Amino acid sequence: MYSIFTSMKVFSDPWVGHPGLNRLGMHRKRVKAALAICRFRRAQTVRVRDADEQHLMDHGFVAIENFLPDEEFAALRNECHAAEEAARTATPLPDKPEVWGFGDSDRHDWGFDRFDGGTLNRFIKPGPLAAAFPRNAQFKRLARLVTGKTMSPRRNWIYQTVNGDETEIPDQQREFHRDTFFNCMKYWFFIDPVREEDGPFVYVPGSHKLTPERLAWEEKKAEAAVEARVQKDHRGMTGSFRIEEEEMAAMGLPEPKAYPVPGNTLVVANVFGFHRRGDAVPGTRRLSLYGNHRPQPFVPIGS
Numbered sequence: 603m604y605s606i607f608t609s610m611k612v613f614s615d616p617w618v619g620h621p622g623l624n625r626l627g628m629h630r631k632r633v634k635a636a637l638a639i640c641r642f643r644r645a646q647t648v649r650v651r652d653a654d655e656q657h658l659m660d661h662g663f664v665a666i667e668n669f670l671p672d673e674e675f676a677a678l679r680n681e682c683h684a685a686e687e688a689a690r691t692a693t694p695l696p697d698k699p700e701v702w703g704f705g706d707s708d709r710h711d712w713g714f715d716r717f718d719g720g721t722l723n724r725f726i727k728p729g730p731l732a733a734a735f736p737r738n739a740q741f742k743r744l745a746r747l748v749t750g751k752t753m754s755p756r757r758n759w760i761y762q763t764v765n766g767d768e769t770e771i772p773d774q775q776r777e778f779h780r781d782t783f784f785n786c787m788k789y790w791f792f793i794d795p796v797r798e799e800d801g802p803f804v805y806v807p808g809s810h811k812l813t814p815e816r817l818a819w820e821e822k823k824a825e826a827a828v829e830a831r832v833q834k835d836h837r838g839m840t841g842s843f844r845i846e847e848e849e850m851a852a853m854g855l856p857e858p859k860a861y862p863v864p865g866n867t868l869v870v871a872n873v874f875g876f877h878r879r880g881d882a883v884p885g886t887r888r889l890s891l892y893g894n895h896r897p898q899p900f901v902p903i904g905s
């Protein structure tokens with residue numbers, strides 16, 4: 603029972619995926635309660651102050667170019683490039699997964715590799731400048747605006763993405779989805795520019811809003827996930843609901859937008875909104891600082 607009051611999202615959980623409780627509208631209630639608590643926390647901690655912050659609140663997404671002063675950025679970029687090179691010298695980039703399956707990591711002294719399908723995610727331990735990034739005052743305000751909570755600096759990495767061949771091993775992160783049932787944040791601070799062919803982040807503007815159409819969709823997906831649990835279909839029990847483009851259009855959402863950006867750009871997204879990793883030319887790479895801020899949804903105290 604305890605799990606329904608946590609961030610637990612997978613329908614393989616006996617309470618989250620409970621058929622009787624879901625018939626009583628539990629998923630709908632969790633989504634609505636989490637949103638109300640998030641708003642309450644936000645009201646305790648932060649108010650919108652400028653156009654970028656308003657953009658994040660209105661669209662669920664913001665890309666801020668020239669985020670750091672030039673000298674500060676150059677020092678951070680040098681540190682990240684050196685860390686990336688050291689990791690690559692210690693462990694050359696693998697072509698194909700040695701460890702199969704989403705979420706399984708291949709650990710090393712410098713960090714770890716994880717494949718999503720054919721896409722390599724290399725997470726490298728941050729140096730001192732990269733580790734200090736989440737303490738940036740402007741960044742901290744954006745993290746609070748999404749969740750009402752301060753982001754832990756421990757959840758940050760230097761993140762290299764190496765795009766794989768989709769025709770060989772498909773990457774589930776390239777399907778539109780929302781991460782979980784409540785407002786949570788991911789950020790990428792791009793060290794190198796991201797071109798169209800590098801697989802830019804794709805987001806559906808405004809899709810973080812809980813409209814009546816969205817709530818109905820949430821309930822429909824929860825019903826399908828409960829059914830998948832009954833049928834023991836493991837893929838169907840995921841709590842990161844997938845969505846087709848036609849479904850988004852039927853909900854009145856605008857076209858998805860890809861965001862190629864120059865280096866020194868901070869991208870912040872509320873990943874309750876629909877998003878995916880963009881299509882890319884195999885072998886291309888992206889390098890960023892990255893963090894995932896997913897505080898417990900039912901804790902009412904902001905911080």
Ligand SMILES: [Fe+2]
Nearest residue numbers: 780781873877
């Ligand atoms: Fe995601």
